[in-house]
Every structure is written in C-alpha cells, then in structure tokens.
Amino acid sequence: MKAEPDHSRQGPPLQVLLEALTGLESAVERESFLDFTCRGEPELRTRLERLLLLQPSAEAFFENDPGGGEERWSDEPEDGREGVGMRIGRYRLLGRLGEGGCGVVYLAEQEEPVKRRVALKIIRLGMDTENVIARFELERQALAMMDHPNIARVLDVGATRTGRPFFVMQLVDGEKITDYCNAKRLGIRERVALGIRICQAVQHAHQKGVIHRDIKPSNILVWEHDGEAVPKVIDFGIAKATGTGLDEQATYTVDGQFVGTPAFMSPEQALGRGWDVDTRTDVYSLGALLYELLSGRPPFEPARLREAGVEEIRRILEEVEPKSLSHAVESMSEEERQKVAGERSCETGKLAGSLRGDLDRIVMKAMAKDRQRRYSGADALAADLTCFLQDEPVAARPPGGWYRLRKLVRRNKGVFAAGALIFASLVLGLGAATAMYFRANRAREGAEMARKNEEVLRRKAEIGQNIAHAAVLVRYGKFEEADALLAAIPPASAEPSLESAETFRSLGLWHAREGRWKDAAERFSGLAYSLTGADSSDTDAVSLNLQPAASSLCEAGDFEAYRRLRMMALERFGGTSHPVVAEQVLKACLLQPADERLLSKLARLEALMRQVELSETGARDENLRAWREFAIALFEYRQGRFSEALDWLDRVMASPSENLARRSIALALRAMALEHQNRHSEAVADLEAARHIVVNRFASEPSIFDVWEPVWQDWVNVRLLVREAEGVVGSL
Template sequence: MTRDDEIFALALDAPPSQRSALLDRIGQEDTARRERIESLLAAFDQAGDFLEDPVMDPLTPFPEEKPGDTIDRYTLIKQIGEGGCGTVHLAEQREPVRRKVALKVIKLGMDTHAVITRFEGERQALAMMDHPDIARVFDAGATETGRPYFVMEYVDGEPITKFCDRHQLSIAQRLELFARVCLALQHAHQKGIIHRDIKPSNILVARHDGVPSPKVIDFGIAKATQERLTDQTLVTHVGHFIGTPAYMSPEQADQRDIDIDTRSDVYALGVLLYELLGGGLPFNPKALAQSGVDEIRRTIREIEPSRPSQRFSKLTEDDRVSIARQRGIAPPQLSSVLQGDLDWIVMRCLEKDRDRRYGTAQELADDVRRHLRHEPVEARPPSTAYRVERFVARHRLACASALVVALTLILGTIVSVRQAVRATRAERVANVERDAANIARTDAQRRQEQAEDLLTFMLGDFRTELQKIGRLQLLDTVGEKAMTYFAELPPRDLTDTALARQAKALTQIGEVRLDEAKYDEASHAFTTAYDRAATLAARHPGDGDILFERAQAEYWIGFVARRRADFPAAREWLLRYRDSAFELVSIEGNTPRALLEVVYGLRNLAVLDRDNGDLESAREGFRAERTALDSMLATTPDDLQLRHRLVANAGDLGLTAEWNGDYPAALEHFFEMSAHVEKLLAQEPEVAVWQVKLAECSMFIGRIQVLMGQPIAASRAFDHAKQIIDRLAAQDPSNRHWQEDIQYIQLEQVTRLLAVGDGETARPILVATLAQLDALVKEEPSSSTLTAGLATAWRLESRLRGMGRSSGADEAIARAIEWGEPLIEAGRANNRTKGEFARSLILAGRIASARGQIREAHTQWIRALDVLKPQLSGSNDWRLLDPAAQALVLLGRTEEARPFTDRLQRFGYHALDPSAAATLNAASSSVRSPSTH
C-alpha cells in the first residue's frame, strides 16, 4: 500500500488543477487518509519559505585522519582496519616508550550516543583484562574533535584461518592454537565480559619464537555479565544484529538480546573450530547475506548444520583436495580424522539448546586437549532418546504418517516406472511419440527419486536409530514393499544415480533381514544390490566409490552364505570381496578406506580357515589384521570403526586359541575383548550393539572357565550375559540375533545344572528353550545355527529324561539326531556342529547299551567316529577330541583314545558332562596303569 508521505509528495508535485482530482480518488478509497493529506498540504502552504535558506553557515566537515597526523603522543602510520564504528590505524608512540601501537578512533559520522556508548564499553572491557592472548589496552583519550579513541597492543598477524591455511598447520596444531583461544575467552568470561563477535578476523595469529600465538581483539560489542561497562545503557535496536550472522548463536540471533551469556561465545567458538577443521562454515555466509533478517534468524535457530565430516564429504573433489592440502593430509584421511570425537566436539558447541553446549570455554579447551592426548572426550552424540524426542517434537505429523507416505510413494513409483518403461519402448518404435515418452519418463524419474530418497532415509539414518533402540521390526513393511518395487526395475534400464541409490537401499534391506535371521530374504536383497552395483561398476571401471559399493554387496553375500554353512559359496564371494579390496588400493592408493577393506578381506578368509579347522592359517590372518589395525589406530586412535574391529579381532584370536587348546591365551583375549567393549559402552552407553558384544564376551569367558574347571566363575559370567540379553530381547523381540544368544545362554545353563544333578531347576528352562528354538527354526529353516541349537536342546532333553523315572530318553535323542543329520549330510556342519552331532550319537549308543542293545550301541559310536575322523588329524579342538575319545573308549579301543586324552589333559580340559568326564578319566587311568609284561 502507498504510504501517506508518498501521496503527500505526489500531491505537492501535481499542478493545482490536478491536485483536487487526486484527492477525490483518495477520498473514494479512504476518507480519513484524504483528511490527513489535506491537513499536511495546508500546513505546508502556511510554512511559506521557512528554512529555504540556512540560518547559519554550513559546518566544515572534520577531515579524516591520515598518515602523518598526530593524536596526542601517537603518530599515525597507516590505516590497518575498519570496523562497524571505528577505524584502526597503525601508529607510533614516542613517549614515555617508543613502540608501534594500534589506535582505534570513532569513524566520522558515527559519533551518535549509542555508538560512543558502545565504543566506551570496548575500551573499558579491554582494560579489565590481562591475558597474554588478549590484546592489551595501553591508553585512551579523545581527539581534538572530541571523538574517543583508545590505544592497544599492535598485533602484526593475520586472521587465524588464513594463518593456519597459509602455513598448512596440521589438525593437531590447529587444535592446540584453538585451545589457547578458548582459554583467552575463558579469562574474559571470568571478568564478566562476553565478546559476542568471535570470528577469524578478530583472532589474529603471528609467530613468536617460531610458535604460532593468537591474540583476541575487538571487544567493541562485548557485554558485561556482572556489572555495566558504562554509566549509559547500551540498547540494541530491535531488528538489528550485534555480531556476525555466520558465527552468531541462536539466542544472539533472537531479538531478546538481554538473554545472552558466555555460552553464546562457546557457540561462536564451535563455528570457528568447524571452519578450522573442515575449511567451511556450518551455514553458507553468502546465502545468509542474501536472506532477510527473519530468514537469517530462522536458519540459525532452527536448521541443524551437517557435521564437519559430512560437509567435507559432500564437497567437490577439487575442494576436498585443496582443503586437505592446507592441513597437510590426504582427503580420505582428513575425512577419517574429522569423524568421531572432532565431529561431536564441534556439534556440542553448536547445539541449539545452550544447556547442551559446553558450559564454559574452559570445558571446550579441556575436551580438545583430551582429544589431543588420545583420552576419552566429554562430548558425546546426543542420546537416542533425546534425538527421537527432538525429531518427534519437530516432525510430529510427519512421524505419524511417514510409513503411509513411504508406502504410497513406493506403490506410486512402481506404476510410474512401468509407465516409463512402456514410454521408452514406444519411443523406440515410433519417433512421433518421442515427446510424450520423454514427459512420462521425466515424471517417472521424479517420482522414483522421491521414493528412493525416502527409502534411503528410512533404511539408513532412521534404521540406525531404530537399531540402537531395538525397534527394527518397524521397517518390516517398508522392506517388503521396497523389494517388490525394486523387482520391477531391470538394472540395464536405470541411470547411474538410480543404480547407486538402489544398491545402497537394497543393502540396507538385506542388513535388516539379516538382523532378523531371515537369510533367504537377506541373500536375495544382497544379490539384487550386487546386480546394480556390478552394472554401475562395469560402466565406470576406474571409480573407487562405485567399486567400494560392489565390494560391500560381495561381502554380505559371502557373510550370509557362511551363516547358512554354505562354505563353498562363502569362500567364492569372500574371495571376490578381498580381490575388490586390492583393486580399490590400486585405484585410490593407501587410503584408510582401502586399507580397511583389505583388512576386512583378509579377516573374512581367516574366519573361513578357522571354521574349517585350519587354525594356523586363521591365527596368522588375525594377527596380520591386528598389526594393520594398530598401525591405523596410531593415526586415528578414536575411530569407532577401528575400535569396533579391535573387539572382533580379540574375539577371533580368543576363539582360535580356544580351539587350539590354549585356554589361558583364549581367556586373555576374551578379557581384552571385554575391555574394548567396556570403553565403547562408556562412550555410547545406549548403543545396543555394544551391550550385545558385552554379553558375548561374558559367554566366551564363561565357556573357557568351564573348560578350565572353574564352574563358579563360569556361572557368574553366564548369569551376567543372560541379564544383558534378557533385557535386550524384551526390548526388541523380533531381533533374531538376540533371540539366538538367549537360547545359547539357556542351553549353557541347562548343561551346568545337569552336571550337578539339578534336573528340577533345569526342566522349565529347557522346556522354554525347546519351544523358542522350534519356533525360530520354523521361521528360518535355512539357519544352520538355529538347527544345531535345536539338536543340542533335544540332546539335553534326552539327558534330563534319563535322570528321572519316566522313559522317553531314546525318543528325545532320536529327535536330536533327526535335526543334526541333515546338516552333516548336506556338508553344512562346522566343527561345533559335528562335535554336537557326535555327542548325540554317543548318548544314543549309551541308551542302547543300557537296554542291552550292544550292536546298536556300537553302530552309533562307530558312526560318531566316522563323522569326526576327517577333522581329527592334528586337531586340538576339544569339541572334536572329547567325543572322539569317548567313542573309542566305549568301543574298547582305549589305546587309540590315548593321544586324544593326553592332549586334553595337557590343555587342562575339564568335561562338564559327568558321563563324558567319567569316561575320559577312566581312559586316562587305564592307559597309565603298570604294564603286565
């Protein structure tokens, strides 16, 4: 709407004959406005020629200070800076000492009450502080024209970011310099001063004795927290910013400027650290400058910035190379260094809720130096509960309808893509339909991108959060619909972008299905992901990122094959994965990513060697992995991915030592594994994966303590494991991995109870375990692990029935053999499964022998030997030696059992099964009796 003053100006300019017509038009729209304009015109006419001529001569403007001018004892040399209200000059002081100083004076035309008050505040703020990294104030006064000035220490330096980049300071050197800045600000805060404009140009760095030294300058907009800096009150005009938007805290961006404290400076320090580490700012300063005040406020107060590592990964290749070079490091290494502690230190500073930031600049400096000392830092990712709470608070409606929207988009995309395929075919047949085909294809691609972007979120970031809190079942329907959708899309018809996006989503679906132990579905998802990744890799054979994605699919296919005991397929795919890792090194060099893939490739083959009984090769593979991990951790000691690998490596070495008969070494490795997990849990206490690993450690430790004849210690370890797993399973009943662990622990409980003759306590546990395992096997019959567990449960049931008056032990052991036999015949049995099957055959023979069926008993014991024989040569694995020695002794071939019993005794082996212990002890006594000849 046109303002009154604009209409008034128009009326003045209009000829008198036209002025009435203009007023008539205004009156038709707004009578009150016409009356106001007429009053203004009348007043103007009455004023006549008042003030057309000046009542006094115009003031002669004060000249700008220039080099050579003298202000009191200071001679100006050159202008070196200009701020919002003052100009800074390099000057020379001649008395009482001769030195160069920086002299700041109010700019011409800026000597309003508010600006002078602000300037006076700066002068007094600096005078209150005495810190080597804060520029000192020497003097203050006024120029001949009455404009205030002050004299401060001259810093012959450059902004901290430019200094660090020009001298290519490393990340560690930048952090040391930054910590000093934090401590300088802490001194100011203790004096009650908030800087409120921390940015690189206000932190100058110069070398002193070869050491970079920072100086914090320009407290021109500082605010006192304990007392007023001046007798006047400095009021910030509503709508005006005090500070620099790109470095401004959310509360500082708010119009309620009275609610600012030292944590606002902590936020700005976080922005500065963000820039020092990753070469950019959380928010694009150019975009902010082009935004209105309201949009700037909204951005700062509501938009969550990316972590430094995420921002860096999204830059162009040239930018990544340039930024990494300025830090004396390769781009992949810089990305790795930023991840973890540094990401979280920065993001804690940038919390929108200031109560979640560091409370002081001192705390920030302390955490930075903890990181430099390779100590645990106080900064942590926000807890899952907090993230979910905040996410839901911001997106309540979206959370309520996300699943519906996802399914709608997916189904809509299927229809659209079908239309696109038909349109493409039509394009090939008839050129006249080309335009229509293009329109249909463009629309389909847009819908496809929308659906796949949502899928990537739900199966990626959202899945990660659900996994941590144990709620993966929420994605079941999404996964089913997504697989139906992807089945409609032949890889050859997809763009590079679609292939990459879909390969990632399919891999995520496979991981969800794997967590649920749905191996057929997981294998199908991973194979489909491989088809897309391989198609893309064939199009771009020299692209490391694409090769990496193909390798992930190869790994997961091999992993599922191993879980299903399909060892030939597992070796084939894991060999492919290892070869892809070596190819990645040839493409991008010894980057952390490529080296880690090689480590994984070697480790996976070592696991296969161990599963097949080649323990020497397995141990060498795991030791090579540990050497590589130690080398990488020396550079990035807080890398969570590497520390997770340490956990698995310690477990692998422990299992290898156990199966090689070195129980003390195995126990040492498992305790080391537990210590690594405890550290990870201390850092991320709510992450369920670490809790599962802790339970796994306790199970391993308990089993070794059983083998070493320490039943009381073993009982405590198993109880601890069960407490953890019970809690997790109640939290997420659909997680099959956790359910499998529960059944394993319960089987160990029953075994220990039967060993001491406590069948009464064992019975309800075993009944529940049988029911749960039976249900799990029905849901996933391809799982060799679950099937072997069910066979073990029926063997224990047979032992339990044999302890009571009722019969039925033979029926139970027949069920155990029935479940184990297909695994043996299909070649899907590892040493554990073979040993367990042999124990069932031995127990069946004992039952037959007790009934006088000697021939049947011998048949079962001979078969047990046949199952074990291929693995016995040179084996130290108690799972094979124990049942083999039992079978030989029961067959009367005690002398043949001697090598096995000798080995077991040398290892310090203790059989928990009383029948087995009695048989092995009898054999040991027999072979050591005096000779009769």
C-alpha cells in the first residue's frame, strides 16, 4: 500500500516516516520511534500504525504458496505481490532473507543460463515512491560499479512488468562479523586483520565515488572459503555518490533527517545534511565498528541512544567523547570482562593491556569529532592497522624516540637479545671508566652552561638598553639614530613591552613613507612580535598590528619571514572567539597563496566569521561587514573554490559602504576567480577597473600616507593583489 503525501502538516513527509519505521527491527524500537515522532500528533500516530499493519498482509505470499500449492510462473501477479515459488524473470523465489526500510531481499534460484542460488533485492510493496526508487536505483548502480572480493557482486539487474526495479547479488551465506568473531573466538590481531580487509573494501567504494554511510556489524557478513574467513560489505541502500554521476537525477535523502544507524554514525551525518558528508564519515563508522569488534561494546550505549530524542542523539555524537578501548574494558563488570576476554582467546587480566596504546589511538583517531583530525581515508586507516600488526610505528601515535625503539626491538627480538648480552659485557668492563668520564664531563658542562647563561642575560640587557635609548631618540624625531640602534636586533628577540612596540611602529612608518620596504618590514615585524607578546588579550587592538607586518613583508618580498609571521599569528590567535580578530588574522595570512595545512588551520576562523551577525547599525557596521565578507571571499579563493569566492565578492561589491581600497582589491580578486573559470573577458574588465581606481587614487593623493594612517595597509594590499591578478590573467 502506498502512503499518500500529506501537505497539511509540518515536519518530515509521511512516506519518510513510514520508511524509517518499517526499517526498525524490534517492536520496542518502533514504539520508541512513534512516541518521539508523534508527540502531540495522535492522528499522525494512528495513520502510521494503520499503514504499518498493512505491510505484512501486503506480503502474505511469504507464508502461503499462492495458487493452492501450485507454482506461479508469471512474471508478476496482477496485484504485484511476490511469494515462495513465484518466478521473476529467470529467478524463482525460495524464501525471504531479510528486509530494510525500502527493500526486501529474497533467496532465489537462477535457472538459466546457469543454475545457482542468489540474493534478489526488490522494492518493498507500498514503498515505490520517486524518492525510494531513486535511492534503490543508486544502490543498484553503485554495487554494479564495484569489483572487490570483499563487496557482494551484482550479477544481474532488471524490472518487473509493473516497473518495480530489482537486482540480483552474489549470495553471501555468512554471519554478522561480531557474531562470527565471537563464535570462532578470534584474537585481537585476527580481528584487526579482518578490519584491514573491510577498510580496503570501503576504500574501493570510495575510489568508485560511493560513500556507504551505514557501516555497522550487521552490514559486514563473514563466510568461510577454503577455511579462510572472508568479510563481505553489504547493503549500500543509503549510499551517497561523490562525483560519479550516479545521483545526478536522484533525490533520495531528506535534509535534516537521520540517514544511517546512530550508534555508528559520524557527528556530521547526525546533523542530517547529506551535502556535508564525505568519505571521512565512513572512516568514523569504521572506527566505531572496530571499537565494538575489539572491545565487545559499541562506543555509545544503544539503550541510551534509543531513549534519547533526535537532538539529544546529535548532542551525544557531537560532544560526548567515548571511552578509549582499554578504558571501556576496565569499566566492565568482572563477569562481562571474562566473557569478552574468552571470546577473544585472551586472559581476562591482559585484555585491556592488549588494547592500550596503539589500538586505543588508532580507533580514537578514526572516530575524532572533527573530521579534519581523522584519517584522510579508509586506506590510511588500513595502513595504520597494518603497521600495528607488523609492530611498526603508527601515524596515530606521536613518533617519540622510545616508542620507535620499542617497535624496532619487537620486530627484531633475536638480534636485540644477542646485542643485549654483548652490551652487558661492555658495560661491566667499562663501568668505572665511564663513571669517571661523566663526572668530569658534568663539571665542564656546568661551567659552559653558566657562561652561556651569563652571555644570554648580558645580551638581553643590551637589547633592552638599546630599545629604551631608541624610544627616547624617536620622541625627539631622531629616527635615523634610533633605527641604527635597532638594526641588529632580530624582530623576535626583543623583550615584549608596550614601549618597544611603539618604537618599532614609529620606525616602521618612517621607513615605509620613504619606500624602504625591507627595513619597514623588519620594524613592523618587531612591532607584531613585541605587542602580541606583551598583551595576551584576545582583542582586535592587538591583532590589528599583524597587518602592517604582513603587508610590508610581502611588499619587500621576504616570504620566509612572512611564513614565520603566519605561524606566530595562528599560534597566538588561532583559538580566538572574536570575529574582527578572525578577519584580521585571515587577511594577514592570505596575502600570498597558502598550503593545505595552513588553510585547514584557518578554516575555524572563517567559520566563526560566517556565523557572526553584527548587531550594530550604521556606516561603520556596513564597513565591517563588507571587510568580513571580503576576508571570506579571499579564503574561498585560496581554497580553490572560485564560484563560492565570486558569490561573496558580489556581496562586497553590493555594500552601501563606499571604500575605494576595498572595491579595488575586491575587483582584483574577482578578476583572478573569473580567469580560473575561463571567463577571460570579464576578468580583464575587472582587472582594468581595479587599475583605474588605483591610478585615479594616486593621481589625486600621490602618497598612501596622506590619508588616515591605518588605510595605507589596505592600499599596499591592493597593490599586492593587483600584481598577482596581472600574473594570473596574463598567464592562464
């Protein structure tokens, strides 16, 4: 029976709720689902319960042989129902293997051209909506694309006479992976080996452009072939395509709804935004699968998730950190720990220790809340698990010297045992001489350290004295003498103080007015390092001083010093909660192209600016808003997302707050984005418009320092981006 759409009520469509409800396995789960979903809507609950009751009767031929015990050989009966003994094409249905939210899987026998048993999946009766058919079709196409020994193969596809699609798969006569491992009492290393093969299968799907999105124990079946355990990944029913063209015409998810199984679902998937899910959501689910496979428990208590509402589930997945594997085992009751250890052929007292360390870190890295901190893909997770089995250092653990040495010893026990005997002999023979040597050496080192400390203190005193003297000279306008005192002081070496910061600022402006950008860059760098060290507050009054240093370093072409300034800025302001500080850091760090590592660190600041809503009104508010939008556009451009950059630049250009520097720098950035989209004529026009503004500005006011002081930095940045745009528009 097909549920009619209900346009009068708010919330998810009735069809979506019915799909979710029929996908639940137990009566308790269905009751909890109805309690939560239908709160305050008794009519909705009644309708769902009636539709649910119709499902078994609509598939009554499972229990009874239609036609009074005679086989039915028509392609499909008139009422569209399938039953045991019925034929669909060249396949005869033998029984039902299982069902999900939108499909039913049958055990079937293929009769030509070869005779064999297969699994046949067809859309459930009453579920053949456009949404469900699109999802079913995607699963069929996704599986057909894949050819991997650990993914169930598609053997045939087709449709019944009434248009209901089906596909035929290799029959996997196996057990759920957790049941198989427990029944066979597989040890920890054997379970890890199975996990590697599952990761490799998921990576194969990712390479074909398919994200599974529902990896869990019941979707990994294990069967034995020639005495070897073979895991098979099944049920791509809620898979998502990523650039393969599979879902260009399909609409098969509902924004804001759960798609997947909460206990194994990544935080971003729990938000229900299908467009924001990438391959790392499968990495999270693989981590959750390994968690249960190794520790005997899922990362979050299923009972807790069943009792929680949707928002509480999302909060748990986004905020609550699961216990580590070893801690989870240690927190079990003695009886449960004995049972889990027995299923892993391990002594009870040694189970937690066998999970502590590398396996703890590998699984927790895979399940990191921030997907940037997870493994980059299923192949990287498989590689780290392989390193664990081979006693090699894993990427999930900081590579300390002792850690690497322990791994080396474990790989080469025999060699190190022999070496240890030789070493012990040498130690006994040379012990006395060594002790005398170390005593004498310690005395020399102590004297050398005292000398170096004295030299460092003397140097600091000289630097402080020079800065104090320079500050006095600056007050009397003797800039040349003051600058000579500071010329030998590296920017990061000056003792942080407000006095030194003001001295560096004054000398930086003095050099900049004369066009001595290398000297100006050194003084402004001294200002940035000194002030950020002296004032630990998270305010734009401090972060504002990054821009003069960044602009002058780029103008001087000192890109190594600019790289160091970027790192200092991120270390000092990377955790800011102030949107204006975020904007200033972003603009200071993106005057030149940035690598992926830097961009990933800046992503948090860009997200902060997107979220903020300025409460002030008036011209200043609009000016701040436009600069914030430009900073976001610059970040999108450096990321290579040119369409998004153009969208933000359109907002900048539409700002009612007129600012020639901002308009010209936005035009230069837009010219580069347009050129990358092969819109050359538009790019040339925008670049010419930016040049025109610059020419007119300097024709009326020859110096950038003839206007309100902070604006000079904006005009230096304009020159930098116009020069970069000339290279891009002229070279592509």
